[in-house]
Amino acid sequence: MDSIRVVGGNKLNGIIPISGAKNAALPLMIASLLTDDTLTLENVPDLADVQQLIRILSNHGVDYAVTGRRRAEGQNFARTVHFTARNIVDIRAPYELVSKMRASFWVLGPLLARTGEAIVSLPGGCAIGTRPVDLFLESLRALGAEIEVENGYAHATAKNGLKGTHYKFPKVSVGATHVMLMAASLAKGDTIIENAACEPEVVNLADCLNAMGAKITGQGTTTIKIQGVTSLSGARHRVISDRIETGTYAMAVGMTGGDVLLAGADGSLLETALETLRQTGMEISQEEGGLRVRRNGNGLRPIDVKTEVFPGFPTDLQAQYMGLMTKADGVSHITETIFENRFMHVAELARLGANITLSGQTATVTGVPILKGAQVMATDLRASSTMIIAGLAAEGVTEVSRVYHLDRGFERLEEKLQACGAEVERMSH
Numbered sequence: 396m397d398s399i400r401v402v403g404g405n406k407l408n409g410i411i412p413i414s415g416a417k418n419a420a421l422p423l424m425i426a427s428l429l430t431d432d433t434l435t436l437e438n439v440p441d442l443a444d445v446q447q448l449i450r451i452l453s454n455h456g457v458d459y460a461v462t463g464r465r466r467a468e469g470q471n472f473a474r475t476v477h478f479t480a481r482n483i484v485d486i487r488a489p490y491e492l493v494s495k496m497r498a499s500f501w502v503l504g505p506l507l508a509r510t511g512e513a514i515v516s517l518p519g520g521c522a523i524g525t526r527p528v529d530l531f532l533e534s535l536r537a538l539g540a541e542i543e544v545e546n547g548y549a550h551a552t553a554k555n556g557l558k559g560t561h562y563k564f565p566k567v568s569v570g571a572t573h574v575m576l577m578a579a580s581l582a583k584g585d586t587i588i589e590n591a592a593c594e595p596e597v598v599n600l601a602d603c604l605n606a607m608g609a610k611i612t613g614q615g616t617t618t619i620k621i622q623g624v625t626s627l628s629g630a631r632h633r634v635i636s637d638r639i640e641t642g643t644y645a646m647a648v649g650m651t652g653g654d655v656l657l658a659g660a661d662g663s664l665l666e667t668a669l670e671t672l673r674q675t676g677m678e679i680s681q682e683e684g685g686l687r688v689r690r691n692g693n694g695l696r697p698i699d700v701k702t703e704v705f706p707g708f709p710t711d712l713q714a715q716y717m718g719l720m721t722k723a724d725g726v727s728h729i730t731e732t733i734f735e736n737r738f739m740h741v742a743e744l745a746r747l748g749a750n751i752t753l754s755g756q757t758a759t760v761t762g763v764p765i766l767k768g769a770q771v772m773a774t775d776l777r778a779s780s781t782m783i784i785a786g787l788a789a790e791g792v793t794e795v796s797r798v799y800h801l802d803r804g805f806e807r808l809e810e811k812l813q814a815c816g817a818e819v820e821r822m823s824h
């Protein structure tokens with residue numbers, strides 16, 4: 396199992412290219428199941444989750460081909476991948492494939508819409524809470540599906556096709572919004588989704604579906620309207636830049652100090668998080684080539700944060716922000732409102748000397764002048780990056796084990812950090 400060794404103390408200076416967003420690429424890839432034509436996606440990141448989803452899609456009969464730029468110094472892979480689901484050869488997504496990642500469950504919607512039947516194992520993903528699937532099942536039932544959950548599988552049927560509906564989500568769900576968008580695009584008649592997720596990744600998917608011939612309006616707001624169509628065609632579409640990777644590297648600069656251009660980053664995708672970082676004293680500006688992030692000499696003001704649905708502070712940046720606040724000049728409070736168990740990194744940060752107490756869903760972080768390197772564990776995807784960036788700001792050596800979590804969602808992290816002066820290396824045991 397790989398681990399990552401970090402020697403702290405260096406400032407970050409240089410250019411970090413921001414990859415395509417994992418959480419946009421995954422639903423876009425799944426949308427290829429909706430058509431027998433080719434869906435071409437640009438800017439697909441090379442990640443373990445993308446590879447795993449390719450295996451899942453291949454099992455359903457999707458052919459894929461990779462073109463585009465190859466690895467080059469200081470650049471993204473920026474791969475272009477063509478997905479063609481000429482025939483759906485298997486409507487079953489087995490446990491062995493689906494249990495590794497949350498998004499794989501989302502094939503349920505397009506398989507059902509295209510073939511009238513889907514059998515999909517209940518999903519895996521980061522262990523950050525119970526993560527039920529009730530909203531997926533209820534919204535698909537509203538579209539006319541019959542669904543039973545038995546022996547760990549959801550079995551959905553719609554022998555006469557799906558029918559448009561008016562559905563209000565009782566709680567905002569990014570994944571269930573993705574699935575309903577895909578399923579309703581091929582339903583008979585009109586669908587209105589209320590209390591829909593507004594995340595940029597939902598907009599990216601809706602725009603792609605429209606390029607494929609769907610009729611969707613209102614994406615990016617809480618009410619989305621979908622006029623069902625009988626079939627969708629192929630399209631060419633670009634994966635948006637990864638706002639979570641952007642925020643993570645911005646916080647890395649906040650922890651170490653320095654001056655980094657996050658090339659290709661789009662600040663409009665994470666305004667709340669960037670505004671919070673500015674309040675801590677960091678300098679952040681959007682430039683032609685991306686987002687410039689600086690912290691030169693000054694201390695960090697402690698700023699309270701509460702995670703919210705978009706456009707609020709993203710839960711996927713909560714762990715990294717906690718890392719940053721361990722170095723602030725005073726006390727901050729960080730409240731997690733999306734997932735009930737997303738604080739596993741607290742105990743790991745404590746190994747580096749952080750002072751954090753937990754009460755319910757709020758962590759109280761008292762900044763310390765110095766963190767000291769230690770052996771720590773990556774507990775989930777975003778927490779993995781937190782331990783690495785905290786290690787960059789700690790005195791001495793930090794060794795982060797279980798980095799398979801990290802590989803799910805950060806493309807070539809060591810290489811990107813090394814190019815900016817960090818001492819980071821992967822060790823295979």
Ligand SMILES: CC(=O)N[C@H]1[C@@H](OP(=O)(O)OP(=O)(O)OC[C@H]2O[C@@H](n3ccc(=O)[nH]c3=O)[C@H](O)[C@@H]2O)O[C@H](CO)[C@@H](O)[C@@H]1O
Nearest residue numbers: 418498526527528529530531567568569570710711733734
């Ligand atoms: C692959 C991907 O894009 N993952 C992201 C997606 O996850 P994901 O789509 O799984 O997150 P959701 O928005 O669905 O989850 C939000 C909340 O709703 C709850 N819920 C969800 C579905 C359901 O049927 N019932 C239910 O109760 C969840 O347990 C959670 O408490 O959005 C999350 C919230 O921004 C991010 O942290 C994840 O990185």
Ligand SMILES: C=C(OP(=O)(O)O)C(=O)O
Nearest residue numbers: 497498520521711776777
């Ligand atoms: C929680 C995440 O992923 P997943 O939903 O796949 O577990 C994430 O991307 O931070």
